[in-house]
Amino acid sequence: MARTQKNKATEHHLGLLKARIAKLRTQLLEPAGKSGGKGEGFDVARYGDARVALIGFPSVGKSTLLSEVTETKSDAAAYEFTTLTCIPGVIHYKDSKIQLLDLPGIIEGAAEGKGRGRQVIAVAKSADVILMVLDASKGDIQKKLLEKELETVGLRLNQSPPQISFKKKKTGGITFNNTVPLSHLDEKTVMNVY
Structure with a gap:
C-alpha cells in the first residue's frame, strides 16, 4: 500500500x-473464541441499564473502587496483577442498575497484545462508559499512556x-x-x- x-x-x-x-x-x-482454550472471566453477560468499565494500569485501585461502590468482593493486594479476570459488580442508583466491570490492569503495549491487553480492550469496547482509574502519585504520565493505548485501538475518548x-x-x-x-x-x- x-x-x-x-x-x-x-x-x-x-x-x-x-x-x-x-x-x-x-x-x-476480539478475545479468542471457544477454540482458544479457557479464556475464563472475560465473557461477562451484559446486565442492567448501563455498563461501565474500570480500566487502568495495575495496582491503581480498580478493585478497591469496585468493592467500595458495589456489594461485590474483588480481591486487592499490595502486588500487581491481583485481578486476572473481569469481575462484574452492580450499582443500584434510584431505579436503575449499572454494571461495573473491574478489568485486569493493562500494560504499555496492550493494543499490540502484550499481557491480556486485547481481551481487556475488547471488553472495554463493549462498555457504555470507560472510567480510567489512575494513580495520583504518577502525575499525568499514566493518563497520557492510557489514552494512547485506547486511541490506538480506535476508542474515541471525550469526543462525539x-x-x-x-x-x-x-x-x-x-x-x-x-x-x-x-x-x-x-x-x-x-x-x-x-
Missing part, C-alpha cells in the same frame, strides 16, 4: 484495502461520534453527508459498499 501511487484511479482501491485492514485489526482485538448519514435518492444513487472530516472513508468507497 505504501508503494501504491496515490491518485484518483487508485484512491478507491486504497480505501478498500484500508477497510480490510481495519476489519482484520478488529478481529485481532461522527454523524454520517446516507439517503437514497429518488432518481437513483445515494446522498452522503458527514459532520466531521473523514480520514478513512470517502464517497466513492461508500457508493461501492452500498
Whole structure:
C-alpha cells in the first residue's frame, strides 16, 4: 500500500484495502473464541441499564473502587496483577442498575497484545462508559499512556461520534453527508459498499 501511487484511479482501491485492514485489526482485538482454550472471566453477560468499565494500569485501585461502590468482593493486594479476570459488580442508583466491570490492569503495549491487553480492550469496547482509574502519585504520565493505548485501538475518548448519514435518492444513487472530516472513508468507497 505504501508503494501504491496515490491518485484518483487508485484512491478507491486504497480505501478498500484500508477497510480490510481495519476489519482484520478488529478481529485481532476480539478475545479468542471457544477454540482458544479457557479464556475464563472475560465473557461477562451484559446486565442492567448501563455498563461501565474500570480500566487502568495495575495496582491503581480498580478493585478497591469496585468493592467500595458495589456489594461485590474483588480481591486487592499490595502486588500487581491481583485481578486476572473481569469481575462484574452492580450499582443500584434510584431505579436503575449499572454494571461495573473491574478489568485486569493493562500494560504499555496492550493494543499490540502484550499481557491480556486485547481481551481487556475488547471488553472495554463493549462498555457504555470507560472510567480510567489512575494513580495520583504518577502525575499525568499514566493518563497520557492510557489514552494512547485506547486511541490506538480506535476508542474515541471525550469526543462525539461522527454523524454520517446516507439517503437514497429518488432518481437513483445515494446522498452522503458527514459532520466531521473523514480520514478513512470517502464517497466513492461508500457508493461501492452500498
